[in-house]
Amino acid sequence: MSNTNKDFNVKDLIDVAFKEQVWLPEFQRPFVWDKNQVRLLIDSLQRNYTISSILIWKGGDELARRAVGAKVKDIKIPEDKPEDVTYLLDGQQRTTALTLIFTGKEIYRGNNTRKKEKLNLYWDSEYDGEDPELRWVYDDEKLENPEDSQNPIMLKEFSEKELYLKYGHRFVKLKHAYYFDSKVVEKWFDTNDKDEQIKMWSFKYEYDRKLDVLKQEILFRKIYEIEQKGSLEQVLEVFERINTRNTKLSIFDIMVAKTYRKFDESFFDLRTYYTMINYEGYLSNNFFDNIENLELDKVKPIVDNKDMLQLTTIILKQQFLGTAVLKLNTDLLMANTKLLHDKFHVLVQFMANNFSIEPTELGRYNPLMKFLAGAISYFKTLNVQQNEFLKSWFWNTLLKNRYPGAQSERIAKDFLLLIDSKTNFTQKLEKIINENTRSFNYLANSSTDNFQLFDAYYSNKSQQIYRAIILLLKSNHAKDFYNGFKPSRSISGKNKLEEHHIFPKKSILGKKIIKQFENHKYEDIINNIANIALLTKETNNSKIGSKLPSEYINEFEVEYKKAGKIDEFIAIMKSQFINENMIQLLKNDDFEGFMTERTKMLYNQIEKLCNSLNH
Numbered sequence: 001m002s003n004t005n006k007d008f009n010v011k012d013l014i015d016v017a018f019k020e021q022v023w024l025p026e027f028q029r030p031f032v033w034d035k036n037q038v039r040l041l042i043d044s045l046q047r048n049y050t051i052s053s054i055l056i057w058k059g060g061d062e063l064a065r066r067a068v069g070a071k072v073k074d075i076k077i078p079e080d081k082p083e084d085v086t087y088l089l090d091g092q093q094r095t096t097a098l099t100l101i102f103t104g105k106e107i108y109r110g111n112n113t114r115k116k117e118k119l120n121l122y123w124d125s126e127y128d129g130e131d132p133e134l135r136w137v138y139d140d141e142k143l144e145n146p147e148d149s150q151n152p153i154m155l156k157e158f159s160e161k162e163l164y165l166k167y168g169h170r171f172v173k174l175k176h177a178y179y180f181d182s183k184v185v186e187k188w189f190d191t192n193d194k195d196e197q198i199k200m201w202s203f204k205y206e207y208d209r210k211l212d213v214l215k216q217e218i219l220f221r222k223i224y225e226i227e228q229k230g231s232l233e234q235v236l237e238v239f240e241r242i243n244t245r246n247t248k249l250s251i252f253d254i255m256v257a258k259t260y261r262k263f264d265e266s267f268f269d270l271r272t273y274y275t276m277i278n279y280e281g282y283l284s285n286n287f288f289d290n291i292e293n294l295e296l297d298k299v300k301p302i303v304d305n306k307d308m309l310q311l312t313t314i315i316l317k318q319q320f321l322g323t324a325v326l327k328l329n330t331d332l333l334m335a336n337t338k339l340l341h342d343k344f345h346v347l348v349q350f351m352a353n354n355f356s357i358e359p360t361e362l363g364r365y366n367p368l369m370k371f372l373a374g375a376i377s378y379f380k381t382l383n384v385q386q387n388e389f390l391k392s393w394f395w396n397t398l399l400k401n402r403y404p405g406a407q408s409e410r411i412a413k414d415f416l417l418l419i420d421s422k423t424n425f426t427q428k429l430e431k432i433i434n435e436n437t438r439s440f441n442y443l444a445n446s447s448t449d450n451f452q453l454f455d456a457y458y459s460n461k462s463q464q465i466y467r468a469i470i471l472l473l474k475s476n477h478a479k480d481f482y483n484g485f486k487p488s489r490s491i492s493g494k495n496k497l498e499e500h501h502i503f504p505k506k507s508i509l510g511k512k513i514i515k516q517f518e519n520h521k522y523e524d525i526i527n528n529i530a531n532i533a534l535l536t537k538e539t540n541n542s543k544i545g546s547k548l549p550s551e552y553i554n555e556f557e558v559e560y561k562k563a564g565k566i567d568e569f570i571a572i573m574k575s576q577f578i579n580e581n582m583i584q585l586l587k588n589d590d591f592e593g594f595m596t597e598r599t600k601m602l603y604n605q606i607e608k609l610c611n612s613l614n615h
Contacts, residue, residue, distance in 0.1 A: 007222045009219065009220050009221055010045065010223055011178070013054065013225075017096070020068070022087070023087055024067070024087070024092050026065060026256055026260050027257050031108065032109065032110055033097050035119065038119065039133060039136045041097050041098070042101065043132060043135070045217070046217045052091075052094075052224075053091070053226050054223060054224070054226065056089060056225065057087045058085070058086050059231070060084065060085060061078050061080055061083050062258055063078055063257035064076065064257045064258070064261075068088070068092065068096050068099055069108060070108065073113055078258070101121050103175065120156070120174075121137070122137045122139065122171040122174065123136060123210070123214060125170055125171070125213075137155065137171070138155075139156035140156050142154055160173075160184070161187075164188060169206045169210060174218075176207075177211050177215050185207075186200060232258070232326055251306065251322065252270075252309050255309055255326070255328065256269070256271060261330045263288070266291075268287060268334065271305065274301070274305050274309075275296050276290050276291075276337065276341070277337075277344055278303075278344075279296065279341070280299075283342075284338065287334050287337055302359040303359075310370060311344060312333070313327070313328060315373055315374075316339075318374055318415065319412075320409075321408050321409070321412065346376055347369065347376050350372060350376060354391055354394070354475075355474075356477070367407045371414055371415060374415045375390055375418055378419055385613070388612050393432055395606070395610045396432050399438070399609075402435055402436055414432070440454070443600065444600075446596055446600055448592050448593055452599070453522055453528050453595065454528065454530065454603075456468075456469055457524050461499070473534055473576065474534070476576075477575055478497070478534045478576045480534070481533065481552075481553075481572060482539040483538075485536055496536065497535060498540070499533075501526065501533075502586070503526065503531055503548075504545070505526050505527075506545075510546075528595065530595045530602065531595060533576045543555070549594075550586070553586045557569060577605060578598060578601075582598060585597060
């Protein structure tokens with residue numbers, strides 16, 4: 001912000017804020033610090049504590065913005081003029097607080113559009129108590145009155161002359177450290193009287209000396225000014241990675257400011273726009289009609305705004321790299337409101353129908369969702385072969401770890417393969433399969449003599465492979481062993497399906513298994529995915545508990561036989577990849593036999609899904 005080579009200090013920061021030479025992008029929240037936070041900032045500076053750095057970007061007339069301390073509605077709309085603009089990306093609360101304390105600039109707090117904030121902070125230069133923060137006194141704070149302990153005083157009750165007459169140079173106004181006209185002091189004294197002149201010069205000397213302390217210890221403190229250079233496109237990746245103590249910037253924040261526009265008496269706002277896109281139901285292509293006619297305040301976002309921004313770029317422009325987001329503009333968004341809304345909800349439905357991914361879980365499958373968004377936006381409708389290819393692509397990518405590194409580039413490459421008219425879908429799938437970085441072929445010949453398992457464990461539920469196989473169970477419409485409920489996160493309480501052990505850890509056999517496999521390569525075998533099923537808490541706690549499989553499976557089977565629904569029980573177990581042979585293994589408490597057979601069945605299902613065009 002400074003054109004000289006001198007260090008940038010607190011006074012320089014206040015100068016550029018006061019003179020409106022630095023601007024706050026629209027995404028910056030309003031000034032919200034309370035008086036104590038402001039006091040602590042001043043005390044931290046005076047005590048030479050770090051207050052972190054500020055981050056600026058010198059760009060063009062590209063972002064909606066407002067002056068430091070301005071009303072949130074006093075927004076300057078970008079006009080794409082050939083002018084340089086300095087944006088304050090991080091540090092606005094500190095900058096506004098300093099401007100408020102040291103200058104007379106009008107400052108608005110929060111969303112208030114009428115009441116201006118005015119704070120006068122004084123340094124009690126004679127304070128000798130144990131709490132250094134109490135050296136800083138606001139003029140509306142009550143102070144002990146040595147002349148009348150029953151009636152405390154406030155500094156605002158006195159004029160500056162009265163303060164001098166009563167306290168001398170004890171209380172030093174911080175605004176005076178930034179600017180003070182010492183000629184004002186001369187009016188307090190009879191300059192024709194020599195004794196009065198001596199008093200005046202003594203006061204000026206002492207007061208200036210104390211002002212100099214404030215200047216040296218606060219105003220001339222160095223500020224670490226970090227300037228991010230380059231165009232908005234060039235610094236996009238930096239914006240994404242900024243993570244300071246007070247804020248985390250994102251490309252969505254930048255785009256809110258970039259797309260903010262005024263239309264007559266109304267405004268286009270990207271946050272409102274994405275609330276609209278998440279709306280479930282009919283949507284008009286007219287942004288302002290939707291605001292007027294829809295109950296948008298009741299909309300619960302399906303995916304967050306940052307993900308929506310990426311999906312928008314893919315659906316409208318079929319571009320996948322992060323920098324492509326900045327090519328979006330207000331006109332493009334407004335012209336495609338209904339198209340984006342409809343395609344987005346087709347995507348949500350596609351992921352629910354084919355993979356049992358519920359809307360609340362979409363964020364977990366972000367890279368996969370981006371590719372599928374590209375496919376759905378490219379093809380008007382999906383035929384059977386296209387649909388099968390996308391399903392195989394999904395399972396290969398998720399289960400066989402096709403995206404171990406740079407995801408956006410891989411997604412873009414996959415999309416080009418998808419739309420390549422010279423290659424048929426069988427050939428496309430072969431190319432996809434050849435890029436897999438994980439193989440389960442070692443499981444094909446698994447047996448009790450050649451024990452092989454998935455490297456996926458309940459004890460490490462965040463594992464990508466573990467979560468992928470749980471999704472495999474859900475996509476097979478796994479049903480609760482006892483009551484036949486299907487998994488759904490929309491179901492709450494005891495009837496919600498959760499991950500539970502088939503051979504309970506706390507059963508007699510479970511404890512033996514844990515002991516038996518100590519120091520074995522599968523020492524955590526009790527938590528292996530092959531021993532996990534989706535069950536309700538009610539079934540697990542009330543019907544299974546610490547029972548052996550031979551007990552609870554027999555009990556369930558008897559109940560279904562009595563009801564004449566044994567076929568339904570067998571179908572329920574198959575939904576969890578447990579066939580009739582495995583039911584018998586459970587009834588015999590054959591742990592190793594069951595784990596081997598279920599692992600092979602899960603493996604066969606994976607291979608089938610990953611090669612669906614060949615089945």
